[in-house]
Amino acid sequence: MYTGLGRWVKLQGGLRQSLHFLTKRSSLTIFALLLPLPALLISMNMGTYPVSGLELAEIIFSRLMGHDLGLPAVYDTVVFNIRLPRVLLAMLVGAALSISGATLQGIFRNPLVSPFVLGLSSGAAFGAALAIAVFPWMPLQIGAFAFSLLAVGSAYLMARRKGEVPVISLVLAGVVVSSVFGALLAIIQFAVDARSLQSIVYWNMGTLSTASWSKVDMAAPWVLVGCLILITLRWRLNVLALGEEEARSVGMNLEVYKFVFIVTATLVASAVVAVAGIIGLVGLIVPHMVRMVFGPDHRILIPLSATVGASFLVLVDDVARSAFSFEVPVGIITTLLGAPVFIYLLRVTRAGGWE
Amino acid sequence: MNAAEGIRVEEVSMAYGSSRILNEISLSIRKGSVVTIVGPNGCGKTTLLKIINNLLKPDQGRVFVEGTDVNLLPAHRLARIMGYVPQGHKISFPFKVRDVVITGRMPYIPAFSSPKREDMERTEQALSLTGISGLADHPYSQISGGERQLVMIARAMAQQPSVLLLDEPTSYLDFKNQILTLKMITEISRSKGVTVIMTLHDPNHALMFSDEVVLLRKLNGNRVGNMIACGLPQEVMTPQNIMAAYGVEVEIVDVKGRKLLMPL
Ligand SMILES: Nc1ncnc2c1ncn2[C@@H]1O[C@H](COP(=O)(O)OP(=O)(O)O)[C@@H](O)[C@H]1O
Numbered sequence: 001m002y003t004g005l006g007r008w009v010k011l012q013g014g015l016r017q018s019l020h021f022l023t024k025r026s027s028l029t030i031f032a033l034l035l036p037l038p039a040l041l042i043s044m045n046m047g048t049y050p051v052s053g054l055e056l057a058e059i060i061f062s063r064l065m066g067h068d069l070g071l072p073a074v075y076d077t078v079v080f081n082i083r084l085p086r087v088l089l090a091m092l093v094g095a096a097l098s099i100s101g102a103t104l105q106g107i108f109r110n111p112l113v114s115p116f117v118l119g120l121s122s123g124a125a126f127g128a129a130l131a132i133a134v135f136p137w138m139p140l141q142i143g144a145f146a147f148s149l150l151a152v153g154s155a156y157l158m159a160r161r162k163g164e165v166p167v168i169s170l171v172l173a174g175v176v177v178s179s180v181f182g183a184l185l186a187i188i189q190f191a192v193d194a195r196s197l198q199s200i201v202y203w204n205m206g207t208l209s210t211a212s213w214s215k216v217d218m219a220a221p222w223v224l225v226g227c228l229i230l231i232t233l234r235w236r237l238n239v240l241a242l243g244e245e246e247a248r249s250v251g252m253n254l255e256v257y258k259f260v261f262i263v264t265a266t267l268v269a270s271a272v273v274a275v276a277g278i279i280g281l282v283g284l285i286v287p288h289m290v291r292m293v294f295g296p297d298h299r300i301l302i303p304l305s306a307t308v309g310a311s312f313l314v315l316v317d318d319v320a321r322s323a324f325s326f327e328v329p330v331g332i333i334t335t336l337l338g339a340p341v342f343i344y345l346l347r348v349t350r351a352g353g354w355e
Numbered sequence: 356m357n358a359a360e361g362i363r364v365e366e367v368s369m370a371y372g373s374s375r376i377l378n379e380i381s382l383s384i385r386k387g388s389v390v391t392i393v394g395p396n397g398c399g400k401t402t403l404l405k406i407i408n409n410l411l412k413p414d415q416g417r418v419f420v421e422g423t424d425v426n427l428l429p430a431h432r433l434a435r436i437m438g439y440v441p442q443g444h445k446i447s448f449p450f451k452v453r454d455v456v457i458t459g460r461m462p463y464i465p466a467f468s469s470p471k472r473e474d475m476e477r478t479e480q481a482l483s484l485t486g487i488s489g490l491a492d493h494p495y496s497q498i499s500g501g502e503r504q505l506v507m508i509a510r511a512m513a514q515q516p517s518v519l520l521l522d523e524p525t526s527y528l529d530f531k532n533q534i535l536t537l538k539m540i541t542e543i544s545r546s547k548g549v550t551v552i553m554t555l556h557d558p559n560h561a562l563m564f565s566d567e568v569v570l571l572r573k574l575n576g577n578r579v580g581n582m583i584a585c586g587l588p589q590e591v592m593t594p595q596n597i598m599a600a601y602g603v604e605v606e607i608v609d610v611k612g613r614k615l616l617m618p619l
């Protein structure tokens with residue numbers, strides 16, 4: 001009882017110090033932390049029925065309280081059932097892929113790592129194809145989620161020797177697992193009819209156009225809990241990023257933390273890939289952009305990757321749904337938009353100071 | 356067990372695959388002393404240091420720190436006692452020097468927590484102890500090899516260790532910085548009472564800066580032991596022992612009352 005109380009008091013102290021830590025940061029950091037709010041308002045306003053911040057608040061308020069504000073029903077439907085879930089899903093996906101990428105880059109001590117390095121995306125693609133073409137009774141999201149976990153899990157087990165999982169073996173195992181699931185996917189694609197093939201290819205591009213409240217509900221718990229875990233453990237990524245031997249010599253239980261970080265980063269990314277398909281480059285580019293502006297300290301990098309990632313993807317999705325007369329899969333735009341931004345940042349910061 | 360004993364190595368043997376590197380090494384190291392491990396490249400100096408830090412498990416034998424088997428100490432407990440400075444360290448991200456040094460506070464920071472005020476204070480102390488407070492905000496990737504060495508020493512000192520292990524702390528330094536760094540290490544040992552065990556490749560540095568020297572040779576297959584001698588520097592660093600370790604003929608010269616080795 002007393003120890004529980006003591007721990008709670010300590011936690012409070014820790015919270016206060018974290019807040020203190022935040023207030024010391026520059027206004028740019030605060031801006032990046034709060035970026036999802038303006039991004040949300042802008043995105044809610046994009047589309048055929050513009051909705052101002054005030055109207056949005058009214059609609060949500062009336063939904064919550066059950067009043068009727070006398071707004072046209074179409075507003076209510078568009079805002080609440082179509083636009084809001086899409087915007088929220090975009091934010092969840094952006095936050096999840098970015099925080100997952102930032103975490104794995106820290107563990108692998110390699111800035112070129114993305115959440116998909118351990119075979120997650122190939123596993124998910126195979127699982128989704130299986131659900132589309134072979135086992136139609138299986139929900140697509142479940143198939144993608146299960147097989148992405150299976151892929152990463154088998155890469156992890158393949159790399160494991162005598163209780164240790166060297167990162168170099170992990171990367172190699174990831175490559176092997178990706179190729180195997182790629183080959184299995186090819187078998188399905190080869191065997192199925194044209195309509196299924198089209199669905200498979202479309203799923204692989206990554207899209208948010210099928211967003212719904214049920215998808216938000218599916219992904220949100222994983223993403224929120226995962227982000228919370230990664231944010232509380234984030235300083236330890238600094239210790240890990242200095243090297244494995246260096247981490248062990250300061251008393252870090254290396255394999256335990258590596259396991260926790262890899263599992264959490266994988267669950268978070270798998271949950272969003274399952275509902276939105278494979279949206280490329282977000283998990284690679286957003287952590288890079290944040291690191292180039294705010295430095296590599298994971299105490300800042302991890303939370304900002306989540307908020308900047310959420311804002312980035314929701315804004316890119318605004319482009320995807322409104323820039324052309326037809327809707328472009330958002331994964332294509334993240335890649336086409338991300339690549340030049342990435343190259344530009346790489347050049348102006350001289351590769352961000354990496355050796 | 357002797358109360359003044361800081362580290363004891365008991366009949367440690369180690370092989371990588373089938374090639375045996377260390378054979379039944381036993382050492383007793385006094386608290387607060389500066390001990391150097393000297394020997395030719397590949398004789399197992401780094402291996403021995405890592406075994407002492409429990410980074411490697413020996414095939415046989417045990418290591419005790421202040422009376423406790425290092426294998427039985429939880430990792431964070433060991434890290435409060437022993438700091439380790441690796442040879443020539445590099446990192447992939449441009450962390451600030453201060454952020455690197457503060458990772459030495461790891462053994463004091465509970466899970467789910469980050470460094471607190473005390474950890475930040477200890478970090479600043481460690482930075483000033485090694486004379487690099489002015490570098491605290493520089494990126495680690497943009498300082499010289501010698502400065503990185505100091506950063507890693509500061510990081511180890513932030514652990515508040517009673518034993519400091521250093522692997523060839525002079526290997527990437529110029530003539531002046533070699534001397535300055537070795538002086539600083541011995542000064543830290545004197546002022547804080549820290550036991551220092553370091554590997555060195557220059558036998559003269561060992562003669563000049565250590566209380567005791569451990570001289571190793573390469574274990575080429577059939578030799579029984581690879582520790583040639585261990586003890587006071589002048590007694591260990593004799594021409595015969597140097598010949599046995601390096602196969603190099605040397606003469607002892609006396610410079611203003613100090614003995615130095617001179618290759619012939
Ligand atoms: N992980 C390893 N696997 C196989 N051989 C190794 C490994 N580490 C070191 N060695 C070999 O063991 C010998 C001793 O290495 P080391 O302890 O680094 O020597 P020193 O530090 O004295 O130069 C060398 O011949 C080296 O090649």
Ligand SMILES: [Mg+2]
Binds near residue numbers: 400401402442522523
């Ligand atoms: Mg060595």
